[in-house]
Amino acid sequence: xxxxxxxxxxxxxxxxxxxxxxxxxxxxxxxxxxxxxxxxxxxxxxxxxxxxxxxxxxxxxxxxxxxxxxxxxxxxxxxxxxxxxxxxxxxxxxxxxxxxxxxxxxxxxxxxxxxxxxxxxxxxxxxxxxxxxxxxxxxxxxxxxxxxxxxxxxxxxxxxxxxxxxxxxxxxxxxxxxxxxxxxxxxxxxxxxxxxxxxxxxxxxxxxxxxxxxxxxxxxxxxxxxxxxxxxxxxxxxxxxxxxxxxxxxxxxxxxxxxxxxxxxxxxxxxxxxxxxxxxxxxxxxxxxxxxxxxxxxxxxxxxxxxxxxxxxxxxxxxxxxxxxxxxxxxxxxxxxxxxxxxxxxxxxxxxxxxxxxxxxxxxxxxxxxxxxxxxxxxxxxxxxxxxxxxxxxxxxxxxxxxxxxxxxxxxxxxxxxxxxxxxxxxxxxxxxxxxxxxxxxxxxxxxxxxxxxxxxxxxxxxxxxxxxxxxxxxxxxxxxxxxxxxxxxxxxxxxxxxxxxxxxxxxxxxxxxxxxxxxxxxxxxxxxxxxxxxxxxxxxxxxxxxxxxxxxxxxxxxxxxxxxxxxxxxxxxxxxxxxxxxxxxxxxxxxxxxxx
Amino acid sequence: xxxxxxxxxxxxxxxxxxxxxxxxxxxxxxxxxxxxxxxxxxxxxxxxxxxxxxxxxxxxxxxxxxxxxxxxxxxxxxx
Numbered sequence: 001x002x003x004x005x006x007x008x009x010x011x012x013x014x015x016x017x018x019x020x021x022x023x024x025x026x027x028x029x030x031x032x033x034x035x036x037x038x039x040x041x042x043x044x045x046x047x048x049x050x051x052x053x054x055x056x057x058x059x060x061x062x063x064x065x066x067x068x069x070x071x072x073x074x075x076x077x078x079x080x081x082x083x084x085x086x087x088x089x090x091x092x093x094x095x096x097x098x099x100x101x102x103x104x105x106x107x108x109x110x111x112x113x114x115x116x117x118x119x120x121x122x123x124x125x126x127x128x129x130x131x132x133x134x135x136x137x138x139x140x141x142x143x144x145x146x147x148x149x150x151x152x153x154x155x156x157x158x159x160x161x162x163x164x165x166x167x168x169x170x171x172x173x174x175x176x177x178x179x180x181x182x183x184x185x186x187x188x189x190x191x192x193x194x195x196x197x198x199x200x201x202x203x204x205x206x207x208x209x210x211x212x213x214x215x216x217x218x219x220x221x222x223x224x225x226x227x228x229x230x231x232x233x234x235x236x237x238x239x240x241x242x243x244x245x246x247x248x249x250x251x252x253x254x255x256x257x258x259x260x261x262x263x264x265x266x267x268x269x270x271x272x273x274x275x276x277x278x279x280x281x282x283x284x285x286x287x288x289x290x291x292x293x294x295x296x297x298x299x300x301x302x303x304x305x306x307x308x309x310x311x312x313x314x315x316x317x318x319x320x321x322x323x324x325x326x327x328x329x330x331x332x333x334x335x336x337x338x339x340x341x342x343x344x345x346x347x348x349x350x351x352x353x354x355x356x357x358x359x360x361x362x363x364x365x366x367x368x369x370x371x372x373x374x375x376x377x378x379x380x381x382x383x384x385x386x387x388x389x390x391x392x393x394x395x396x397x398x399x400x401x402x403x404x405x406x407x408x409x410x411x412x413x414x415x416x417x418x419x420x421x422x423x424x425x426x427x428x429x430x431x432x433x434x435x436x437x438x439x440x441x442x443x444x445x446x447x448x449x450x451x452x453x454x455x456x457x458x459x460x461x462x463x464x465x466x467x468x469x470x471x472x473x474x475x476x477x478x479x480x481x482x483x484x485x486x487x488x489x490x491x492x493x494x495x496x497x498x499x500x501x502x503x504x505x506x507x508x509x510x511x512x513x514x515x516x517x518x519x520x521x522x523x524x525x526x527x528x529x530x531x532x533x534x535x536x537x538x539x540x541x542x543x544x545x546x547x548x549x550x551x552x553x554x555x556x557x558x559x560x561x562x563x564x565x566x567x568x569x570x571x572x573x574x575x576x577x578x579x580x581x582x583x584x585x586x587x588x589x590x591x592x593x594x595x596x597x
Numbered sequence: 598x599x600x601x602x603x604x605x606x607x608x609x610x611x612x613x614x615x616x617x618x619x620x621x622x623x624x625x626x627x628x629x630x631x632x633x634x635x636x637x638x639x640x641x642x643x644x645x646x647x648x649x650x651x652x653x654x655x656x657x658x659x660x661x662x663x664x665x666x667x668x669x670x671x672x673x674x675x676x
Contacts, residue, residue: 017635017636018609047636207651208635210651211651212634
């Protein structure tokens with residue numbers, strides 16, 4: 001799998017169970033924040049933990065694993081150990097053989113009856129345990145689908161049976177998916193599909209079933225672990241935001257400057273198809289919230305001709321939020337793109353067919369994820385499909401709108417160049433903000449913002465949806481900022497969380513998406529909130545700055561509002577002011593709508 | 598075999614190859630647990646390039662048994 005590209009050349013081997021274990025022995029986890037993973041199941045999962053730890057390590061994710069006792073998933077769900085471990089995510093792998101010993105006894109006359117009892121008893125039982133588990137933890141919970149073995153129990157007649165075994169398994173799997181669909185906590189890992197992909201013949205129902213009740217072969221454990229790790233990406237804040245692509249021999253075959261518009265390869269069929277499919281995948285990723293940018297050594301006019309005029313180009317100019325088409329080196333271009341889009345280098349992924357460019361970027365900008373493309377360009381689509389760095393636990397409207405927003409931002413920057421004075425530029429933007437108390441529909445986005453916002457984030461506390469719900473129900477005050485201007489709607493892009501403790505208001509979190517920074521909206525946001533708090537109860541307010549590698553810009557933010565630094569403790573600065581004499585004067589070029597509830 | 602037998606054993610069981618002899622078994626080797634037994638099968642089959650019958654594998658009680666298993670399959674190996 002390609003997630004692990006960044007360290008490919010010197011990455012330790014994780015191909016086998018032994019290699020994974022050897023690697024695990026050498027991992028120093030001291031001082032690292034550990035993600036906690038629990039693995040439960042009804043068959044032997046020995047060795048999976050080692051593989052997960054090793055594979056996570058290659059992703060710079062440090063984990064601690066709770067491996068449930070063999071075939072005791074129900075007991076684990078009902079006892080305390082699992083919960084005192086404090087898992088961030090729980091995997092539950094259930095195989096039909098373990099749920100019902102008689103499952104594959106082929107007495108055709110009894111299948112219909114069997115199916116009824118199965119639906120009423122077994123499925124019900126699994127769902128009851130799932131709800132129980134969900135009610136006892138806020139961890140994400142991932143349940144696997146049941147696996148169909150080949151050939152079917154009734155072989156070529158299987159599809160003639162309305163209540164055949166395949167039908168029953170499909171029904172069970174569908175039930176699980178339906179049950180999990182609208183939950184932010186439960187996810188289905190399609191073990192059956194994954195095994196079909198890698199090959200059930202070697203990875204499932206191997207002889208290890210009889211040796212040790214292992215269903216997934218030990219040979220397949222390292223690969224399986226990679227799938228588990230793909231769920232850790234959104235938990236660990238390693239999620240990528242932008243794909244930067246080369247053009248010649250990456251988005252199309254050939255070199256436009258030499259082959260010309262008619263000579264390059266790009267078409268839904270024939271030689272150009274891999275490039276066409278590759279573009280299609282990039283398009284799909286962008287509709288999932290990734291943004292695209294170009295980094296190409298070319299004459300801009302030549303490249304634009306392809307992008308604007310080639311009949312089979314899927315990604316036109318409007319698909320890209322930034323581009324550097326020039327003769328500069330690619331690392332400099334990447335740095336400029338990151339600055340233009342206000343993104344950290346570590347949220348960029350770089351795609352280039354030329355190994356020397358990849359090497360340059362890896363050496364000069366080690367934070368950038370460089371995808372190792374194979375020599376055979378027909379494999380490019382596969383490599384991109386296997387890249388999991390954009391995984392997320394939720395869809396949000398903002399994801400779909402993100403590319404639009406970055407483009408509007410580019411238009412805005414264009415405008416910035418034509419205005420010399422900042423205040424008149426900002427006035428010209430016709431900025432409108434609204435500050436509302438967080439309502440239940442906003443919670444997924446609020447959680448997402450706490451997880452993704454790095455730069456303008458005073459305390460960098462990461463919350464899952466469940467955490468936000470808990471804060472709301474325990475009396476915290478949560479405000480959300482929405483912003484729009486003449487170029488478009490940025491949506492929900494700021495969060496402030498405050499709670500009251502005897503004589504103090506305490507600011508738990510204050511963050512703004514980097515997309516809206518530099519427009520003096522940040523001052524308006526906190527200023528209005530301080531006014532609102534003063535109206536509720538004019539007492540002292542305490543704010544805290546916890547430094548990270550990225551949030552230096554907000555180090556002295558509270559000073560702007562007359563806070564005084566009272567102490568510095570384990571790196572964090574504590575700021576304080578009295579609201580009694582606070583009076584915020586909103587500036588006159590940002591229109592503000594306040595929720596005064 | 599592609600790899601020396603004692604190298605496999607020392608890698609899987611995490612022991613010094615000099616301490617390996619024919620009588621070494623799960624009974625006198627704490628690290629020879631069920632997990633490592635599985636890994637031993639995986640690594641042996643990989644190095645030998647052949648797959649053994651489950652019942653033959655289950656019958657292995659010590660290092661000497663592994664050698665006779667390899668001999669019966671005419672697999673050349675070094676210690």
